[in-house]
Amino acid sequence: MRFTELEKDIDIKCKRGEVILACNACGFAAAIVEKTNEWGDNYHCLICDDRGISIKPTDATIECPECSSLVQFFNKSPVICTACNYPLTTEDVIAKCADEYSNGDDYCCDERDEWIAECHQCRSTIPSVFFIDGLWSCVVCHDRGWRAVICPHCDEFVTGDPEAIEYCACFKCEDVFRNKMKRIFDSVD
Structure with a gap:
């Protein structure tokens, strides 16, 4: 071996x-x-x-929806409360994180009530990225460390490379951007 x-x-x-x-x-x-x-x-x-x-791991916790005990939830699958054995669903984790971790970082300064981004890695159908322990963290795929920004092209709050999003597109509007570029290049021929 x-x-x-x-x-x-x-x-x-x-x-x-x-x-x-x-x-x-x-x-x-x-x-x-x-x-x-x-x-x-x-x-x-x-x-x-x-x-x-x-x-980088985090010891962040949320309350169990069943017994209100604190549960470590990040990078654990499945998430099970050690106090009552309640199995938290992804939706449970997102809902509890929305209560606890939706304030965002210094970038988040407009009048939104919640700062929950959409993940460019797993492309979860539900916004699932929260600012936890100083890093944007997806509670679905457990990716951490990307920036979360409002895309200037489609106004979605997403994770990814801020420069690529600013000058090209985010994962939500990349198909529109690609088609637009294709039309431009096709018209040059």
Whole structure:
């Protein structure tokens, strides 16, 4: 097995102070951290060669809709209350997060009551991205760290690369943008 072959090399890297994580793809503790960001660690796995991101965890909690006990909900699937064993649905988690985490960040300064973004990664049909522990965090796909902005083209509040959204489109209006560009290029021919 590959892990057994590389175990001594991994131990040496640990002793040198390199940070080793469990790989998201293969599960082995063989992912060498290459760069640390505010949203998590970029890594390279020595076993399966995956280059991924270990998302920064959060201990944020919401109230259980059944017994009102505090429940850790992020990056846990399924989310089950440890006090009463109530299984929280995605809709439960979104509703409770809307009560607790919908204030947004410093960007969120207009008169909206709630700042809940739509996720460009999982494209959930329900807005599912909240500002939790200093990072925009999707409670459906558990992605964190992207910016959330109002798209200047369609006025949707979405996550993604702010510059790409500003100059091109967000995931909600990218098809319209693509078709518009296609018509422009077709007219040049």
